[in-house]
Amino acid sequence: MYFKRILVTLDGTKIAEKTLPVAELMAKDSETELLLVSICDPKPKITDERQKYLDAKSAELREKGIKASGKMFCGELLPLILKCITDNSIDLLCMASHGYTGIKKMVLGSVSEKLIKSTKLPVLLVKEGYEPDKALFENILLPLDGSLFSETCLKQVSILAHDFKSKLTLLVVIQPPCIPSDRSPNIQPSWDEYYQALLEELKQQAQSYLERLTGELQSNGIKTEFRMEISDNIPETILSTAEDINASLISFTTHNRSGIEKWYYGSVAAGLIENSPHPMLLWRNSI
Template sequence: MFDRILVPTDGSPGSERAFEVAATLASTHDAAVHVLSVVDEHGPTDDDWDYDGGTPAEAFIESQADHVDTEGLSVTPAVREGVVHDAVLDYTDENDIDLIVMGTHGRTGVRRFLLGSVTEKVVRLADVPVLSVKADAEPGTVSFDDILLPTDGSSGAEAAIEPAGALASATDATVNLVSVVDTRSLGIDVGSTVIVDELESVATDAVGDASDRLSGLGVETVETAITHGVPYRAILDAIEDTDADLVVIGTHGRTGVDRYLLGSVAEKLVRTSPVPVMTVRAPDAGGES
């Protein structure tokens, strides 16, 4: 499923952590890695570069050679000029990229994104999965042994099942399925109790269906849980409870693309999760693009 992986870079620590993750995934999935440096159309031009005759992308790859094992991997440098997130998305389309791995800021300033709002925009708009990695993640060996997969049974959530299954089956990872029953607006009365029961039934069906699909994808170990509370906070708690290394979460399709994803759950996780987050957008549902 992951044959071509793209790492957009600006040479920052976030880009370095993203490259480490991409190299690990590429080794596991026998994938090619593309490293893209985008020169902002309002920034420096080719004549302003000084990389000993090379490009920014080539210089970045060379700088990672001492601490990232790329032996046997195909790593291709590329440079584009233009609006950064547009250039990333165009390169993805032109080169049949299957996965984008990008860095974000760490917990300090979680309301800000690498390169302004580039990561946020790519997460919202990319047709392929986007794996966001914190700049303050520990450098070194990357492993995804425990994957957390939130699900609510929606088409957005279902879109994340296959990528999570592909990752888990390749490394014998455990997938922890969690469905959060959002009870924030319910009072404590008989009617609310009935509604909670209905919501729990939906959640049970969602994790059951997702578990069956994961088994069909070759995932041997699947754990399931149903929790209550504010969804993104419950997912953050589940990350800690399951000792997850990665969160894979689905988002809506293009319809309403300027709105936040899954009621802002995916967007908040990209900002605040202590572990990498892979967002997977559902196929277009026929709305405006």
């Protein structure tokens, strides 16, 4: 199994607890260890109750043969989570995307953005409406754009697909080509002909790219197929494709870029995180 130490954030809510069945699946390897972490206000009654809660959840996991322990901290959320990640050699962060206090702030607010930017760890987000089951890794959707950047998580996702005997669907969303506004309508070929020629070239490039990757993955024993769509709205198309193929997980690469690349990649990721009903596995890359 790729992950050896998984940090699971809990705040005592049922929503946050939806991460636990997911973490259990990830910890099917006997060498994987789960660390349940909660950040709360430094009030004696609250801290005592929260530690008892973490101890109880850890005990339930250990009864299932899973290595697990719980730690409770008081203070500012972001620095404490980052310190816990470093101190415990964590290699995956698992958290719910909605909660009442800490988790809600972490995922939906500025703390979430800072956390993803501040750690190189992959992050598994479980959405509020998600109903846990054993099919989390049954059908993985991996959006790509043909760049090395988007491919940086391909190796890790293929390991997961191999370990869980998943079906992996590769997706490329082609954005329609833009005709320069200063191009005279009298120039030959016509605007429509030029547009179609550019679009056909993009489709051929995407087809070759997807066929190559699919062939490589299939040769390694991974059940793989691909989809190619044309759309200006990349997040919406990714989500509609996820519905079409009944995806159980969406995985993609995030970034720490700036300028136009930050706007482009950041808007796609933000659109998915905000609107996807599916669990998402985000991989950080600093290319």
